[in-house]
Amino acid sequence: MDLAGWYPALAERGLAYGPAFRGLRRLWTAGDEAYAEVTLPDEAAGDADGFAVHPALLDAALHPVGLLLAERSGGPRVPFAFEGVQVHASGARTLRVRLTRAGSRVRLVAGDESGVPVVSVESLALREMTDATGAEAAERSMFEVTWQAETVTPARDVSGWVLLGDGPAPADLVTPVFPTVGELTAAVSAGTVEGPRALVVPVPAGTPDGDLPDEVRTATARVLAVLHSWLDSEALADTTLVVLTRAAVAATPADAVRDLPGAAVWGLLRSAQSEHPGRIVLADVDGDLTPATLAVLAAVAENPSPTGGQVAVRGNEVRTPRLGRPSSRPPTNSSRRTVLLSGRSAPAPSTA
Secondary structure (H helix, E strand, C coil): CCCHHHHHHHHHHHCCCCHHCCEEEEEECCCCEEEEEEEHHHHHHHHHHHHCHHHHHHHHHCHHHHHHHHCCCCCEEEEEEEEEECCCCCCEEEEEEEEEEEEEEEEEEEEECCEEEEEEEEEEEEEEECCCCCHHHHCCCCCEEEEEEECCCCCCCCCCCCCCCCCCCCCCCCEEEEECHHHHHHHHCCCCCCCCEEEEECCCCCCCCCCCCHHHHHHHHHHHHHHHHHHHHHCCCEEEEEEEEEEECCCCCCCCCCCHHHHHHHHHHHHHHHHCCCCCEEEECCCCCCHHHHHHHHHHHHHCCCCCCCEEEEEEEEEEEEEEECCCCCCCCCCCCCCCCCCCCCCCCCCC
């Protein structure tokens, strides 16, 4: 097939691909099958070794699916659900692909230039992308994180909580303090203390005049070390990890994010929460740790599902992040918004 104008034609239908994703080089069709050669552009090829299969390469391998599934009307069809995915080799920069129609689904087999299998997908379901073009469709596709007020009944019992730190607990807290996770584990193993219900880890806030990159690295490295020690401790298998920040998220219109190292910790631990659901609570507070705040956090830790394990405590109010459509938009003729879609991916380090 002649591929001249292939990507401009897709853009007219609402599928605009950036330079890193324009990898389709050659294409043949034969009945219920399509054969393609896809290659990573030079600007993305250097990242290939960082992935099992580079996402831009796999994406390009699926660009011909519209030829196999006749689009009767409406928008183009895009990948929706994968089944039976196997990666056979990593680091490929070029794929030779066979796509086969199987009813309303597609099967993919891809190898490298020498024929060595790289990736296969037993079944790929696609869905029509309706109203794919136009400014109104773009607005409908926009979402934002909003912090909604939640009803949380403070726990009556906050016993069995331990604080991680270098000094004593605040005077009005009875929570014992352990300098390290290792010392807490040793005490639990020796029977000196019972296995705690929760371990509170305060994150020191950054300083206004400090070296911000260094403070971010220090904060995330410290929390990551605590995370690893806690996960490795069999004695703390039933202990919830509660990580405490201050001014690391903007949960109300009046909030300002002043603690950027703490904000980086939130990003790190959101990934850890997905790997260890129900075991980690992220909490941002607007003051010192008090018995009242501790009672709220205890309630969240005991039942993290309604909040997703992420809360901001502002006075007597508890807020949680929710994804929703923007509540207000700038007038079309008076201001503009810019959205950056980079098309460049980088492998994320595992938190565990």
